[in-house]
Amino acid sequence: MTAGVSISGKASLPAMKLVQSSRAARRWANVLLVLLLAAVAAMAFVPWQQSARGTGKVAAYVPQERQQTILSPVKGVVSQIGEGLVEGARVRRGDFILSIEPTAANLVDQLRGQVRDLEAKLETSRVKSEVYGRNVVDFQAARDAAVQAADELVEAAKAKWEAKQKLVRGYEAKELQARLNFERQKGLFEKGVTAEKELEKLQKDWDVAQSDFESAQLEVAAAKGEWDAKISEREQKLRDANTKVDYARAMQQDALGMVATAEKEIRDVQIKLAELDRLTITAPRDGTIFRMPIYERGQALKEGDPLFTIVPDTTERAVELWVSGNDTPLVRVGDHVRLQFEGWPAVQFAGWPSVAVGTFGGQVVSIDPTDDGTGKFRLLVKHDGDIPWPSNRFLRQGVRANGWVMLSQVPLGYELWRQLNGFPPVISKDEPESDKTDSKKKVPLPK
Secondary structure: OOHHHOOOOHHHOHHHHHHOOOHHHHHHHHHHHHHHHHHHHHOOOOEEEEEEEEEEEEEEOOHHHOOEEEEOOOOEEEEEEOOOOOOOOEEOOOOEEEEEEOOOOOHHHHHHHHHHHHHHHHHHHHHHHHHHHHHHHHHHHHHHHHHHHHHHHHHHHHHHHHHHHHHHHHHHHHHHHHHHHHHHHHHHHHOOOOOHHHHHHHHHHHHHHHHHHHHHHHHHHHHHHHHHHHHHHHHHHHHHHHHHHHHHHHHHHHHHHHHHHHHHHHHHHHHHHHHHHOOEEEOOOOEEEEEOOOOOOOOEEOOOOEEEEEEEOOOOEEEEEEEEOOOHHHOOOOOEEEEEEOOOOOEOOOOOHHHOEOOEEEEEEEEOOOOOOOOEEEEEEEEOOOOOOOOOOOOOOOOEEEEEEEEEEEEHHHHHHHHHHOOOOOOOOOOOOHHHHHHHOOOOOOO
């Protein structure tokens, strides 16, 4: 073999020299490999702050200090708008904004006249009610008196009947005695002991006794008929008196119904008058006129039409954050939140909030019990007393904001694995496990 064609030495091959990496590149590759291995190993130990991210906007914490649209309380026409009122103007509570006049001419005078007429109708109905009320009392008293008099007549007729009955028994005994005397003397007459003249006298006495007995029976029957008639007359008087009482009571109730109707009509008209008393609209709170879509003279309004929108001055601001339903179960009232406001420069490191720049602290104060229809839940976040939030110049109502609710600390490797698999954040160790304990409770079977 020749020396120039030796295969054992790589240096003797010119092509190999041409494809070899430079020594510097090999060193950098080794360094990067070591760094990669070190990064993978460090992921098991480097802490990562988990967070639930949400987006939202700045709002007033007190609901009454949020944007308000004032609606027209009545139907009418805009007659006057406060001088110098334009969109963006500052107003104080009670400042004049606009006035409305009714569409009908002299409507207030007409309604007041209607109230007077209804009050006269009400007074008449009350008088009728009082009169019929007195009639009810009078008719009841007359009924009681008539019934009492009829009862006395019934008792008198009954006593008369009872007396006649007692007389009948006497006449019956007298007739019996006369008949026995006649029959005894008749037997003696047939034997020739008694004279015919004596027998004729006893016959006459018996006939008189029979006549008296029959007359007494007729008088008893007449007394019984009179007693029954007095009872029927009493019932008739009671029915007539009750009819008068019921009629008077019905008329009294009708008059009371007219009173109630008149009072309702008066209230309805007074409500309309009260609405017309609210034709002057003033500012409900201190704030800024946001929108004012009205103009003077000629703009007809319906009840409920928007008059103007005001943004009240806020005493305390908050942020409404909308968080995914995947993360909401892990958020609790009192959790710390880092906020980034639109228009305020900031650099946010999601996993290391301690090195974030331009963010502000907050605290969750409430969580909505239901979503917004898209699976997101609203969190209300207040200032946590740390670094003051930007002034009102930068933090107006409606400014968009990003927020990160701080959750548990986990290794960075676990966080990467969770993100790749789409799993929710982990539950912190101090999270109450009420759901688990509740699920383990034995449910008593019905006996």
